[in-house]
Amino acid sequence: MTVGTADEPGPLLRVRGLTKHFPTRGGRRRGGPVRAVDGLDFEVRAGETLGLVGESGCGKSTTGRLLVRLLEPTDGSIEFAGHDLTRAGRRQLRPLRAQLQIIFQDPYASLNPRHTVGRIIAMPLRVSRADPPGGTKARVRELMELVGLNPEHYNRYPHEFSGGQRQRVGIARALATRPRLVVADEPVSALDVSIQAQVVNLLRRLQRDLGLALILIAHDLAVVRHLCQRVAVMYLGRIVEIGDRDDIYERPQHPYTRALLSAVPNVGHLGPAGRLRLTGEVPTPLDPPSGCRFRTRCPKARDRCAVEEPALVRRGGGQATACHFPESGPLRPERGRATA
Incomplete structure (x- = not known):
């Protein structure tokens, strides 16, 4: 399957009626489903940044995981680069996953402590069976330098890095396969205030220099204003307002x-x-x-x-x-x- 190119017409990502309900059980009686995401419609164009904001529990993070198929939707469709992700099988998803990556919130929990950072960053390349010019190790070192890490620390383990450095490892891993769209799920909320600005500025530079489309999930409205061109506001599983940053x-x-x-x-x-x-x-x-x-x-x-x-x-x-x-x-x- 051929993944679409950057100059194709229409949005890069088109979401229609996206829904995720989680079944629940309470004691002896079965409760109704948790309607975490309940009918979302939005689009993201190539190179665009969209902020997804709202109170805790509104469904932001669930939406992010649905977009990259870490969760299966209950209903609706996710169309990426002209392909329907919601109906794609494992073989069809492989080339698309390389183009659609995620940065997780917690840099401590999202990195395998038994693997070196070099192996962690290289994992998407191995999974997608990519063969970068110069080899995988050269690509990993290039990525480490790109996100502000010392390439000589290739063989160090996650516990040898600070929280901000671990998040940079997560960012490098997301960029390994040269994706067109990255979902960043609260990428700075678990970091010390003193280093949050550094990571935000890094994301802004990478988005601009690499031409990435970025979906930033955040509760910090100042960060969203700094990074995003458009903003969607969620409340209780629904989008209640969406538009250009200045209008919002x-x-x-x-x-x-x-x-x-x-x-x-x-x-x-x-x-x-x-x-x-x-x-x-x-x-x-x-x-x-x-x-x-x-x-x-x-x-x-x-x-x-x-x-x-x-x-x-x-x-x-x-x-x-x-x-x-x-x-x-x-x-x-x-x-x-x-x-x-």
Whole structure:
């Protein structure tokens, strides 16, 4: 099977109706499924960066694992480079997996402590049966240098590296097969604050220099603004707003997006008195609310929100919003404009 080329028309990744339900059992009685991801539609073009944000438990990481087929979807389709990943068998997936890689959140748990970093970085090359020019060892050393590691440390083990260096090993492993799209699942959240900026800047440089498409899963909205051209906001397994970065950060339409952004001082600039506070707890994905899933915490909820689920559509502005009563003004006064 031939993998598509960079100049092909249309999006590199097209997701339609993506759903993942996990069955549960509670005591003697069987409970309903956990609706972790419940009907996602979005696209990513070649070389584009998309940020996927939302509170913990909204389905971000599950979505990332679905995209690279570490989890099997319950329903929906994932089309990558013109091929349907959801229906591809192992033989058809092999050349596609080389083009679609993932960076995991925890650099401690994602590296095999019994293998040297050289072997870890080389593993995708062996699995995909790649034969890089100059050999596998030369390619691994090249990758180590690319991510800021000393190639002479090829034979060291993960425990001999710091947390930031281990994450660089994970990044090098993801880049080994020259992928076209990389899913980065909270790549800096497990790192010390002092080195997070270094890894973020590394990802930004690699994305730009290598022309990668990048899906960044994160809860840090400042990091997403720094790296991503487009942003999708998730709540309880659904995308509630998606659009260009400036539209999302400067003129958010969904009440949930506005509340998230107002809580970040260097994004919202509203201060404690101007923060948009949400009341109530996040509903369980075992039994999400009828109609709009955000209505139980939304200050604008009306009777219509309980009986009619809002569609993700454009109602003016550059972004698509799933809300019956979207906002129309900027998040903050003009005098408080932030810089990206």
